[in-house]
Amino acid sequence: MSKRLRSSEVCADCSGPDPSWASVNRGTFICDECCSVHRSLGRHISQVRHLKHTPWPPTLLQMVETLYNNGANSIWEHSLLDPTSIMSGRRKANPQDKVHPNKAEFIRAKYQMLAFVHRLPCRDDDSVTAKDLSKQLHSSVRTGNLETCLRLLSLGAQANFFHPEKGNTPLHVASKAGQILQAELLAVYGADPGTQDSSGKTPVDYARQGGHHELAERLVEIQYELTDRLAFYLCGRKPDHKNGQHFIIPQMADSLDLSELAKAAKKKLQSLSNHLFEELAMDVYDEVDRRETDAVWLATQNHSTLVTETTVVPFLPVNPEYSSTRNQGRQKLARFNAHEFATLVIDILSDAKRRQQGSPLSSSKDNVELILKTISNQHSVESQDNDQPDYDSVASDEDTDPEATASKAHRQKASRLEKQNSTPESDYDNTPNDRDLDDMGSSRKGRQRSSVWQSDSSGPDTAEPHVAPSPILPSTEDVIRKTEQITKNIQELLRAAQENKHDSYIPCSERIHVAVTEMAALFPKKPKSDMVRTSLRLLTSSAYRLQSECKKTLPGDPGPPTDIQLVTQQVIQCAYDIAKAAKQLVTITTKENNN
Missing domain, CATH: 1.10.220.150 (Arf GTPase activating protein)
Incomplete structure (x- = not known):
């Protein structure tokens, strides 16, 4: 979207010029x-x-x-x-x-904290309630006065309020009046375009009935916003809702994860109640938003700012309205590497389509319990998983059956990281192979991708086993200088991704690989610090993964046709992993050298 800001526009929070x-x-x-x-x-x-x-x-x-x-x-x-x-x-x-x-x-x-918002006076005899505010919102949306409605929403008016006397919601009113911007505002605050009024009509029905065709089409888009966003994240395309196509289910460029764990996870996801499935889908939507925003952030920042404290949001921030277990599960989504996360997104898209079409499942609750036991047996540290479930949801009436824990499967892929990455003797420069882990995902076993690693130029030589751990770290200035070179090259790659210059991927990835190798060479072969080892392992493994992803853009590659948009998304994720690891190393060396 080409948007030229006027010079008079300033940041709402600090009055700085040219907000972007x-x-x-x-x-x-x-x-x-x-x-x-x-x-x-x-x-x-x-x-x-x-x-x-x-x-x-x-x-x-x-x-x-x-x-x-x-x-x-x-x-x-x-x-x-x-x-x-x-x-x-x-x-x-x-x-x-x-x-x-x-x-x-x-x-x-x-x-x-909403510390500066106007507080309405509340008196015992005439208190202003959310219901009163919602009724005001209901009547205000038929006009074009957006700021009045935003003010009401800020004070607690409910976007999905069902007016008991009128028998409809604010979105019905806005749609009947053709107020498309009011509809956008209500949707941002959670209004549902599929809600029926007392006569069984939806806001879409009223928009069409009133001849507001652009509004009607936009309301349908809003209705499918979650699944549209997930599909666009993977393949850069959206369904053609005008012609009745409401779902796109992307296919992986390489083979899908066919491990037993992945199969079990998919079955468990299908067995979730609709309530829990919606929660999981919303969490994945938020993670997609975080990853996409991070990619834009990396592409738009001056490379020297990438090593500052404003760089990375490493996982989804806590939402106090959710249970602690749900927040833990949301944060663990960040550990999925691009391939694993794409697999989860495709599973959600497939099941969303199945659920809307009302297709039944053959699996029973007994099968779900069996799968749960099978997967838990694959993990060596049983007590850790049982004490801290990787994913749960807000307790509800539907949480009393085995389905309530079913979405834990996908998260258990990530939890293996903590157990296997803690091996003290693993050096950061181990050659990537099936057992290799990176900081964003789990073991590569069963992912049908080991041939990619082994057919490429081999990884760095494994450190000699007798090398003693070294506490010596390079100077902060040297690490920052190498990090700036890495992030400058990452910017070049991300610009190529934004401009669809896919033939630039391989040369960009090679320059990043050289810069990463030079950065890693600053550090001892066997660093004493666990944090340094983990960050270096993420840095080097992500650089190799980036090269293998970029090579998929070469023509004539045997196997299924390459989905270039999916490859691009994985390339962006690898670049993000590298930038994240480089920043971690800057932070660690700065802290250690200042001590």
Whole structure:
């Protein structure tokens, strides 16, 4: 999306010039530094998109622009506009403030604590309730006044409120009135386009009935937003909803993970109740958003900033509305490497389609219990898995049967990392093979990809077993210099990915590999620090994986046809892994050398 910002636009949080990101649900534009804080808060607080390098539905961008231009930021800074607020010590951040703690503390107070939002007076005889606010929202959405509706939503109005007297929701009202931007705002706050009113009609029905065809088509897109986003993440295509195609199920460029663990995981996912399946799908959607945003972040930052504290959001931030076990499972999604995560996404897309079409499953609960036992027996540390389940969900009435733990299967792929990566004698420069692990995933056994590793140029020579562990680390300056070279090369690769210059992948990956080898050579063969070994192992294994992924773009490769979009996504993930490992090494050496 080509979006040229006007020079008059400033960051909503620090007033810095030329903001390049938007917070969709807050209706604001923000700068890079403030965006780094927004990203760390999580999508439940702020949904960020890059204004130029992220695909935008036109009316969604128009909605955010309208809110920004009509002063939506004053909703979140209401009390700061009061001249007496200076007396209380409250102050808006400015561009010269440090990100941490100054900007970060202000942004958390503003959006997480809602410290500056106008509080309605509550009296015992005339308290303003969420129901009252929701009724006001219900009547306001028939007009084009977006900021009024955002203000009501900020105070607690419910986007899916079903009006008892009117028999419909705010989205029905907005659709009947043809208010497409109001529909966008309501959808951002969770309004469901598939909800029926008291006469059985959906908002889509009312939009079509009123001749609002663009709105009707957009509501259908919103209805399938989750599965559309997952498909687009893997293959760069979306279904043709106008012609009744509502799902795309991408196929892997190489063979699917056919291990027994993967088969069992898929069966268990199919056996989930609809409630739990929806939770898992939403968690994976959030992880897709995190990975895509990180890829855009890497591609748009000056390479020297990649080694700063604003670089990476390593896993999904905690959502306090979810149980601790669900939050743990969400965070472990970050450990899936590109291939494993793609397998999970395809499983979810396939099952979403099956569930919508009402196809029955042949497996019974007894089979699910058997699969659970089979998978748990494959893990050596039984007590660790039993004490801390890798994935659970918010407790509900549906959680009393064996299905409640079924989605644990995919997470157990990741949990093996902690057990196998803790082997003290494994050096960072072991030759990658079937047993090799990287920090983003699990054992490669059964993934039908060992031939890729062995047919490529072999990995670094394995360190001599008698080499003693060394506590000596290189200087911080040397590590930063090599990291900047790596990240500069990564930027070049990511630009090639954005511009679909697939023939540039191999030369870019080779330059990255050279820079990674030079970086690794700074460190002793057998570092004493476990953290250094783990980061170096991630750095080197990801560089080899990147080369093997890039080679899939060569023409004439035997086997199934290459899905270039899926390869590109895996290339981006490998590049992210390398940048993450390099940053970890900068952080570790800085800390150790300062001690």
